[in-house]
Amino acid sequence: MARIRKPGDRENLDALILISPLLILLSIFILYPVLSNIYYSFTKWRGFGAAEWVGLKNYRMLISDNKFHSALKNTAILLLYIPLGLLVPLLLSAIMREGLKGWSVFKAILYLPNVLGYIILGILFSVFLRNSGPLNTLLRSAGLDVLAINWIGTTKSAIHVVGVLFVIWSKIGFGCIYFLAAMSSIDTQLYDAARVDGAGWWRILFQVTIPSIRFAIEFWVVLLFIEVFARAFGFIFAFTYGGPGFSTWTLEFGIYILGFKNYQMGYGSAWAVVLFLFCAVIAYFQIRLIRRAEK
Amino acid sequence: MRFKITSKTMTKTVMYIILVLFALTTLVPFYFSIITSLKTSGEYASNTTGLPAAVTLDNFRMVLIQGRLLKYLVNNIILISGGLVLYIIICAAAGFAFGKLNFPFRLQILLGVLFLMIFPQMVVSVQVYRIAAAFKLINSHFGLILVWVAYFSPFGTYIMTTYFASVPKDIIESARIDGANVTQQLVRIMIPIGAPMIATISVIGTLAMWNELPFSLLLLQKPNLRTMMQGIAMMSGEHGLPVPQMTAAVMVSSMLPLILFLFFQKYIAMGATAGSVKG
Numbered sequence: 001m002a003r004i005r006k007p008g009d010r011e012n013l014d015a016l017i018l019i020s021p022l023l024i025l026l027s028i029f030i031l032y033p034v035l036s037n038i039y040y041s042f043t044k045w046r047g048f049g050a051a052e053w054v055g056l057k058n059y060r061m062l063i064s065d066n067k068f069h070s071a072l073k074n075t076a077i078l079l080l081y082i083p084l085g086l087l088v089p090l091l092l093s094a095i096m097r098e099g100l101k102g103w104s105v106f107k108a109i110l111y112l113p114n115v116l117g118y119i120i121l122g123i124l125f126s127v128f129l130r131n132s133g134p135l136n137t138l139l140r141s142a143g144l145d146v147l148a149i150n151w152i153g154t155t156k157s158a159i160h161v162v163g164v165l166f167v168i169w170s171k172i173g174f175g176c177i178y179f180l181a182a183m184s185s186i187d188t189q190l191y192d193a194a195r196v197d198g199a200g201w202w203r204i205l206f207q208v209t210i211p212s213i214r215f216a217i218e219f220w221v222v223l224l225f226i227e228v229f230a231r232a233f234g235f236i237f238a239f240t241y242g243g244p245g246f247s248t249w250t251l252e253f254g255i256y257i258l259g260f261k262n263y264q265m266g267y268g269s270a271w272a273v274v275l276f277l278f279c280a281v282i283a284y285f286q287i288r289l290i291r292r293a294e295k
Numbered sequence: 296m297r298f299k300i301t302s303k304t305m306t307k308t309v310m311y312i313i314l315v316l317f318a319l320t321t322l323v324p325f326y327f328s329i330i331t332s333l334k335t336s337g338e339y340a341s342n343t344t345g346l347p348a349a350v351t352l353d354n355f356r357m358v359l360i361q362g363r364l365l366k367y368l369v370n371n372i373i374l375i376s377g378g379l380v381l382y383i384i385i386c387a388a389a390g391f392a393f394g395k396l397n398f399p400f401r402l403q404i405l406l407g408v409l410f411l412m413i414f415p416q417m418v419v420s421v422q423v424y425r426i427a428a429a430f431k432l433i434n435s436h437f438g439l440i441l442v443w444v445a446y447f448s449p450f451g452t453y454i455m456t457t458y459f460a461s462v463p464k465d466i467i468e469s470a471r472i473d474g475a476n477v478t479q480q481l482v483r484i485m486i487p488i489g490a491p492m493i494a495t496i497s498v499i500g501t502l503a504m505w506n507e508l509p510f511s512l513l514l515l516q517k518p519n520l521r522t523m524m525q526g527i528a529m530m531s532g533e534h535g536l537p538v539p540q541m542t543a544a545v546m547v548s549s550m551l552p553l554i555l556f557l558f559f560q561k562y563i564a565m566g567a568t569a570g571s572v573k574g
Binding site: 008010011012013014015016017018019021022023025026028029030031032033034036037040047048092095096098106107108109110111112113115116117118119120122123124125126127128130132133134137138141169172173226229230231233234237238241251252253255256259260265268269272275276279282283286287290291 | 306314317321385389391398412416417426428442444446477508509512513541544555
């Protein structure tokens with residue numbers, strides 16, 4: 001070889017070979033779609049033929065669309081469940097930390113909902129909670145008719161049931177395992193010192209445990225935001241199919257119905273741009289956390 | 296010391312109660328699902344919560360044959376085994392580069408990849424549909440495999456990257472001196488070293504693909520190409536099926552996740568904490 005190679009040259013070439021399959025696939029199926037979606041949000045397109053430029057029309061439509069308002073409001077309601085989605089697994093793992101060391105049976109139970117996935121969970125609970133379903137039948141036969149409300153059949157309660165089940169319940173198991181793993185790396189001397197100072201359970205929780213796993217907590221909150229904005233489609237699809245009415249529509253679900261059921265793909269793209277912006281903000285925070293972890 | 300003992304017992308009791316309650320919230324709907332799947336629609340209407348008076352397997356026969364779940368299972372096996380091979384190669388290769396090699400913009404490219412990880416399928420759905428149509432990949436299992444691998448690889452890459460970053464660098468250096476090229480380094484050294492993490496991302500990848508819905512809905516429109524999740528989600532979402540049949544479908548489709556879980560629990564738990572908890 002005529003050219004004198006620097007030692008780094010080969011490593012660069014190797015790296016390029018290794019990462020190019022990933023980068024090519026990502027460019028075609030994620031990066032380019034994210035970008036070209038912005039263009040299509042300014043067009044009228046029915047999924048076939050040419051897209052027709054309509055300027056800001058889709059965005060004007062968004063502003064006055066009830067379905068869009070509904071989707072935003074529902075997302076906001078789901079976000080309100082995030083504090084509990086943090087506190088419940090955090091407290092549970094603080095309790096379990098005392099006696100739970102590698103107790104695999106418990107882990108298995110906690111993990112079950114996670115493994116089944118959102119679609120199976122959605123169907124399971126849609127059957128269990130429907131007005132004539134097992135839960136209400138049991139409640140009625142126990143004389144508790146007041147409690148046997150039409151959980152997912154009324155517009156008022158449906159989104160809150162989604163909030164409790166999706167944001168809190170479905171993540172308790174994973175959250176516990178996640179926080180227990182983080183807590184296991186806390187220096188036990190910190191606890192001993194706190195106990196010598198006479199600190200009680202709650203003080204230890206707030207002054208030792210929580211500060212020590214602050215990082216994991218921040219990650220968890222970002223994860224819950226991602227779940228609400230970007231991972232709820234399967235659960236909503238199987239659990240309520242957006243209903244009743246638009247009462248459990250989210251941005252994701254709206255894009256599906258508008259784009260793929262109503263063939264308003266240009267308009268659906270405008271929804272997707274809004275969803276993209278929300279996710280980009282969340283992604284920014286997650287990247288910041290990861291960068292801090294790398295250091 | 297009396298106080299300490301009681302507080303320990305208290306904690307244990309509280310723990311048990313919480314875990315039992317939590318377990319029940321999963322197991323009770325599941326229990327009702329099992330008994331419902333063994334009833335006829337008529338019996339479910341009159342006897343919603345009791346055990347079936349006459350056990351029937353008709354619901355299972357219905358969803359497996361008429362509901363095509365058996366066919367969908369075959370589709371899933373094809374899709375997931377194809378997808379998994381590609382997914383492992385891509386994640387291991389990229390993880391090797393990001394975790395072990397020095398090259399310009401390494402961190403920036405990695406962060407870019409991670410940035411793309413967050414976007415939900417629906418943000419890109421319209422365009423993925425358009426691109427797939429242009430490449431004639433609608434109603435093609437191969438097309439869905441490519442989209443799946445593109446969508447799920449960033450997370451797998453991240454896990455492989457953090458794992459490979461902890462491997463000592465001299466192993467590769469010495470292979471390089473021996474004249475091994477980059478593919479040989481990947482196949483002979485990195486993949487064997489990364490085996491436990493590759494097992495982890497394989498289980499994660501399998502579950503992710505098994506549970507994936509949006510892309511399958513968009514790309515597989517011919518009924519006989521569909522996936523299991525698509526099949527059962529459509530049964531419940533768009534076309535209301537009789538409840539006993541739906542529960543039978545749930546039972547059938549829970550089998551693979553449960554089996555994977557029983558046999559590969561260790562890897563699933565590893566994946567849960569890998570890449571995220573760092574002190």
